[in-house]
Amino acid sequence: xxxxxxxxxHAVQLPEQPQVWLVPGVTTxxxxxxxxxxxxxxxxxxxxxxxxxxxxxxxxDAGRLVTERGCWPVLRAADRVLLxxxxxxxxxxxxxDAKQRLRHELGDLSKVTALVVGVGPYSAGEVAKALxxxxxxxxxxxxxxxxxxxxxxxxxxxxxxxxxxxxxxxxLAKTLTSSTEASRVAEAVAG
Numbered sequence: 001x002x003x004x005x006x007x008x009x010h011a012v013q014l015p016e017q018p019q020v021w022l023v024p025g026v027t028t029x030x031x032x033x034x035x036x037x038x039x040x041x042x043x044x045x046x047x048x049x050x051x052x053x054x055x056x057x058x059x060x061d062a063g064r065l066v067t068e069r070g071c072w073p074v075l076r077a078a079d080r081v082l083l084x085x086x087x088x089x090x091x092x093x094x095x096x097d098a099k100q101r102l103r104h105e106l107g108d109l110s111k112v113t114a115l116v117v118g119v120g121p122y123s124a125g126e127v128a129k130a131l132x133x134x135x136x137x138x139x140x141x142x143x144x145x146x147x148x149x150x151x152x153x154x155x156x157x158x159x160x161x162x163x164x165x166x167x168x169x170x171x172l173a174k175t176l177t178s179s180t181e182a183s184r185v186a187e188a189v190a191g
Contacts, residue, residue, distance in 0.1 A: 007050040025061070032063070032070065044073040064098075072105045080176065081112045082136050087120030087127050095131055115139065115172075137172040140164045 118141035128135035142165035147153035
């Protein structure tokens, strides 16, 4: 419970979406590398405890899966892992490497799905098939909204809320939440 309280104390409520809270993470590779395996384990436990005790889901951006160190304990504790990929040859090849790393670290890929971002020469279905992963969904390429979210570009809240990216992300979140809830109910019934 103390861990859940600590996570909640560091959370920031988003004015545009009062039900959504943000816990700022590491901003540089050096910060992430400074976390010990034990620190990642404690964070994974805190996120799980927070989710159970306050009834909130945690969405973690794990970044690029390029080092041995990293947030593997958080990914292992996750109900679902989305592998973001663009529909291009270069991105699919990089995602195939990331998929192998996920298999090695997680043991299997039962909770890993593909999230296709943007448009390209291949359809989302073709990308998921090339990765041999179920397709979680797609998000559009929306430069304006992405720059506002990742780089702090100035965009009116109304414009951001109406953006293709946020509308698609909201729809995807509802789909993922409902399927995760159904999975939890099935596990409770089976268990």
